[in-house]
Amino acid sequence: MATTLERPIVDARPISRPPTKREIYSDRGFRLLTGLFAWATVALLVFIVLEIGAKAVPSMKTEGLGFITGKVWDANAQQYGILPQIWGTLYSSAIALVIGSILGVAVAVFLSERFLSTAVFKLLKVFGKQFHPFWGKLPDQLDALLKNLIELLAAIPSVVYGLWGIFVIIPLIRPPCNWLHDHLGWIPLFGTSLSGPGMLPASLVLAIMILPTISAISRDALVAVPPKLREAAYGLGATRWEAILGVIVPTAQIGIIGSILLAFGRALGETMALAMLVGNANVISVSLFSPGNTLAALLANNFPEANKANVGVLMYAALVLMAITLVVNIFGSLVLQHSAARTRGAR
Numbered sequence: 001m002a003t004t005l006e007r008p009i010v011d012a013r014p015i016s017r018p019p020t021k022r023e024i025y026s027d028r029g030f031r032l033l034t035g036l037f038a039w040a041t042v043a044l045l046v047f048i049v050l051e052i053g054a055k056a057v058p059s060m061k062t063e064g065l066g067f068i069t070g071k072v073w074d075a076n077a078q079q080y081g082i083l084p085q086i087w088g089t090l091y092s093s094a095i096a097l098v099i100g101s102i103l104g105v106a107v108a109v110f111l112s113e114r115f116l117s118t119a120v121f122k123l124l125k126v127f128g129k130q131f132h133p134f135w136g137k138l139p140d141q142l143d144a145l146l147k148n149l150i151e152l153l154a155a156i157p158s159v160v161y162g163l164w165g166i167f168v169i170i171p172l173i174r175p176p177c178n179w180l181h182d183h184l185g186w187i188p189l190f191g192t193s194l195s196g197p198g199m200l201p202a203s204l205v206l207a208i209m210i211l212p213t214i215s216a217i218s219r220d221a222l223v224a225v226p227p228k229l230r231e232a233a234y235g236l237g238a239t240r241w242e243a244i245l246g247v248i249v250p251t252a253q254i255g256i257i258g259s260i261l262l263a264f265g266r267a268l269g270e271t272m273a274l275a276m277l278v279g280n281a282n283v284i285s286v287s288l289f290s291p292g293n294t295l296a297a298l299l300a301n302n303f304p305e306a307n308k309a310n311v312g313v314l315m316y317a318a319l320v321l322m323a324i325t326l327v328v329n330i331f332g333s334l335v336l337q338h339s340a341a342r343t344r345g346a347r
Contacts, residue, residue, distance in 0.1 A: 049322065056319045059312035067316055073282050073298070080313045082320065084282040088292035089324065092199055092278060093267040095288070096206035100267075101260050103207065104214025107150060108256075109244060111215070112222035117143040147219070154212040162276030165205040170196060170277075173204070177289050194289035202277040203288075206270055210263035217262065221255020222248060254336060261332035268325050271296040295321040 019027070059067070063080055070081015110116070117139030121130055129135040177194035184190045194200065225248050233243035249256070279291020280301060295317055306314055 052315050052318050052322070055312060056315035059316040060319075063313065063316065067313065068320060071282065071284065075302070075310055078309075082295065082298065082317050084284050085293050085295045085298045085317070086320065086324070087284045088199070088278060089268060089294040089296070089321070091286075092203050092206060092274065092292065092294060093264060095199065095203035096210060096267050097260065097264050099204065099207035100210040100214055100263055104211050104259070104263070105218050105249075105256060107211070107215040108218035108222055109249070111143065111147055111150075112219050113240075113244060113248075114139075114143060116146060151212050151216055153208065158209070158270065158272040159276070161205050161209055162273040165201050165273065165277045166197075169201050169204055170194075173201065181289060188286045189288050191287040192285065192290045197277050197279040197291055198289050199278065199285075199292050200288040202274050202279075202292075205273050205277055206267050209270065209273065210267055213263045213266060214256075214259045217259030218252070218256045221252035221259070224255070225251045257332075258336060261329070261336070264328060264332070265325060268328065269296055269321070271300045275300045295324075 059080075067080055067082060068086070069083055070079070071083050072079045072081050073085075074080075120139040120142055124130040124132075124135055124138065174194050177190075177200065180190045181193045229247055229251060230243055233247040238246065274294050275297035278294055278297055280293050280297060281291035282293055283290060285292065299314055299318060299321075302310065302314055
C-alpha cells in the first residue's frame with residue numbers, strides 16, 4: 001500500500017526584510033526628539049548658570065573673594081560674608097549624611113533580604129496558615145507595604161518636616177542634649193547647650209528627608225546582586241550576616257555609594273526645613289547643639305526683602321552653592337569610577 005508523505009507547511013514569509021520608509025523616518029524622528037530633549041536639558045542648565053552669573057558679576061567685582069572668607073552678613077552696613085553659611089551647609093549635610101546613610105543602608109538590607117516577610121512566614125507557620133490562599137500572600141504584601149511607606153517619606157513637603165522638627169524633635173532631644181553638655185561639655189561637639197533650633201535638630205530632620213533616596217537606590221543595588229554569589233557564600237559555610245556584610249553589600253557598593261552621593265546633593269540644597277530648624281545664626285562652631293546657618297536658608301530668608309543691591313550678593317551666594325554642589329558631584333563621580341574599577345579588578 002503506497003503511502004503519501006505530507007509535505008511540511010513552510011512559512012513563505014521572509015525571516016527578515018528591509019525597513020520601510022515609514023519605519024526609517026519614524027526611527028530618525030525618535031532619535032532626533034530624544035536628542036533634542038537631552039540637549040534642551042543641558043541648555044537649560046547653561047541658561048540658569050548664565051542668568052545667575054550675569055546678576056552676580058557686579059557683586060563679584062565689588063566683593064571679591066572676601067565675600068567667601070568673610071564672617072559678617074549685615075545688609076544695613078553693606079557687609080557681606082558667607083563663610084558661616086558655607087560651614088553650616090557642609091556641616092549639617094555631613095551630619096545628616098552619616099545618620100541617613102546608616103539608617104538607609106540598614107533599611108535597604110532589611111527590605112532586600114526580606115527579614116519582615118521571613119518573620120511573618122514563620123509566624124503563619126506556627127498557626128499552619130503559611131500556604132493558605134489568603135494568609136500565604138501576607139508576607140509579600142507586608143514587605144511591599146513597608147517599602148512603599150518608606151518611599152512615601154519623599155512625598156512629604158519640606159515645610160511639614162520643619163514643623164515636625166520644631167514641635168517634636170527639638171522638645172524630644174533637648175533634655176539628653178543638655179545633659180551631654182552639662183557632663184561632657186569639655187568635648188567640642190557638646191560645647192554649647194541646646195536651647196531651640198540648632199545644627200543637630202536640622203541634621204536629624206535632614207537625615208529623615210534623604211532616607212528614601214538612600215534606601216530605595218541601595219535596595220535596588222542589593223537586589224541586583226547575582227543569586228550565585230549568595231549561594232556560593234552559603235556553600236562556603238558563611239552565616240547569613242557574614243554573607244550580607246562580606247559578599248552582598250561589598251558587591252553592591254557602587255549603587256550604595258551612588259545613592260549616598262545623590263542624597264548629599266539633596267541635603268546641600270534643602271531650604272525650608274533648614275531655614276526653620278538651623279537657627280539662622282552666622283556663627284562657625286563644631287558644637288552639634290549650636291545654632292548655625294546655611295546658604296539655602298540665607299537665600300530663602302533674605303530674598304523676599306532684598307533690594308537691587310542685595311540681589312547681586314544673593315546671586316553670588318547662589319553661585320557659590322552651585323559650585324559646591326558641582327564639586328561634590330565631580331568628586332562623587334570620581335569615587336564611583338574608582339569603585340567600579342576596583343570591582344572589575346576583583347572579578
